[in-house]
Amino acid sequence: MTNLLWLQGGACSGNTMSFLNAQQPSFVELVREFDINILWHPSLSPELGDAVQDILKGCCDGSIPLDIFVYEGTVINGPDGTGRWNRFAGKPMKDWVNDLADQARYLVAIGDCASWGGIPATAPNPTDSEGLQYLKKKRGGALGTAYISQGGLPVINIPGCPAHPDWISQILVALATGRARDIGLDELQRPKTFFSTFTQTGCTRNMHYTYKIAATEFAQRKGCLYYDLGCRGPVTRSSCNRILWNRQSSKTRSGMPCIGCTEPEFPFFDLAPGTVFKSQTVMGLPRDLPEGLDKVGYMKLTAAAKVAAPQWAEEDIFLV
Ligand code: SF4
Ligand code: SF4
Structure with a gap:
């Protein structure tokens, strides 16, 4: 016992x-x-x-x-x-x-x-x-x-x-x-086991992240929540998309950006509040970039990805 x-x-x-x-x-x-x-x-x-x-x-x-x-x-x-x-x-x-x-x-x-x-x-x-x-x-x-x-x-x-x-x-x-x-x-x-990966691991919007296709509203079925809505999935350690909430879904799957609640700085982060809206971007980009990327590299990557985006990346995703 x-x-x-x-x-x-x-x-x-x-x-x-x-x-x-x-x-x-x-x-x-x-x-x-x-x-x-x-x-x-x-x-x-x-x-x-x-x-x-x-x-x-x-x-x-x-x-x-x-x-x-x-x-x-x-x-x-x-x-x-x-x-x-x-x-x-x-x-x-x-x-x-x-x-x-x-x-x-x-x-x-x-x-x-x-x-x-x-x-x-x-x-x-x-x-x-x-x-x-x-x-x-x-x-x-x-x-x-x-x-x-x-x-x-x-x-x-x-x-x-x-x-x-x-x-x-x-x-x-x-x-x-x-x-x-x-x-x-x-x-x-x-x-x-729960905190070695980022929230982004297992997110159904990863293809939209890769091709820089942005969701512009909460609960939108298409698009990554990073660009316009400030999702912290790429910089937050959690397994929310590997071990689903209620074994069914997660914030990002349902269209709500991750706000970084497993990190010590939550709810107020150094670079920006939990949600970064367009007005808080630098040269059109969210202010806190994923680890390992500088702004110039990120801009090049964005331009190339948008040009390369296939048709399927523009379609609605299946959400649970
Ligand atoms: S919605 Fe968030 S967690 Fe999902 S791919 Fe985009 S930035 Fe990553
Ligand atoms: S805000 Fe917290 S519960 Fe929501 S996706 Fe991010 S880490 Fe998971």
């Missing part, structure tokens, strides 16, 4: 809502087939008041083994570093986080807020929020750069706003079945 405790700090519960829609495996399968014992979850567990405190204290003093500690939302430090703006079960949540992190075999940050502070930590960051081991791109966060869980891993970041449900449930399975060492983390402590 694997004990799992799930707490929420500065959060909207969006990642919980996402997680409850997991399909491969589902929440029920995690419990029944993978023997994950939910010690407590804010939306699922009946315990209140003293009963919750008893569980948390038991995890902190070691009388209840804490195999997986899942944290959703930011760690709130305000006002003045006290954490009093987010008290929970008798003390600031940030103190629970520190005490529980010391005991946890594995610590998993779910969503952007827990991973890097997300929207609440965006300047001016009124609640003095941060992620578990990052503040935006800067490593450190609430637990510091040196933090390593009892199982020998740093915080496992599963970002997204929200995180894809199956990213969450599949990592929980890996931890519960003794395969933590197989997960493999990238430079931002994200599981490589």
